[in-house]
Amino acid sequence: MKKLLKILLPPFVGFAVYFTVIRYSSFYFSLRIDEMGEGNLLAFMAYYRYLLPLLFTVSVLTQLLIIIPIWRNVMNKGTTGKIWAAVALILVCLLFAAGMSYAIWDKPDGVHHLFMLFSFMTAVQLVYWVINLVILRLLN
Numbered sequence: 001m002k003k004l005l006k007i008l009l010p011p012f013v014g015f016a017v018y019f020t021v022i023r024y025s026s027f028y029f030s031l032r033i034d035e036m037g038e039g040n041l042l043a044f045m046a047y048y049r050y051l052l053p054l055l056f057t058v059s060v061l062t063q064l065l066i067i068i069p070i071w072r073n074v075m076n077k078g079t080t081g082k083i084w085a086a087v088a089l090i091l092v093c094l095l096f097a098a099g100m101s102y103a104i105w106d107k108p109d110g111v112h113h114l115f116m117l118f119s120f121m122t123a124v125q126l127v128y129w130v131i132n133l134v135i136l137r138l139l140n
Contacts, residue, residue: 006068006139010132011059015052017131018124022048044104063132071136089129097121 022045048055074085101117 002139006071006136007060007064009139010067010135011056011063013135014128014131015056015059018048018128019052044100067132067136071133075140090126093122093125093129097125 070085074082077085097118100121101114105114105117
């Protein structure tokens, strides 16, 4: 039962937090499925809203196949290993945030818009992983 909780609970709580934030944002009722390819923040929110079941399934599979084995490995290491794992997680989040931000960035909007997208994407990922890891820690 504890293994199942470690697999399902962290992604569920993380997605529940994001669903609540998006659901109660002022844009929720104006998000349309045809906006998903426009390459802006509202398109990202529409993508999240309409593909939530698929994204949750992917997060559960990621939790099962990648995160839990890494979690077990890191928990057996000392303080230095845990610090390096945290640094690696932050770097991966920064790398993915940079890629996603660049993919949805409109060049005419300027570099400031790219920086804002990058900051938002980084925050989304880091908050998700903090929630995930805190719940895993509480379940240990």
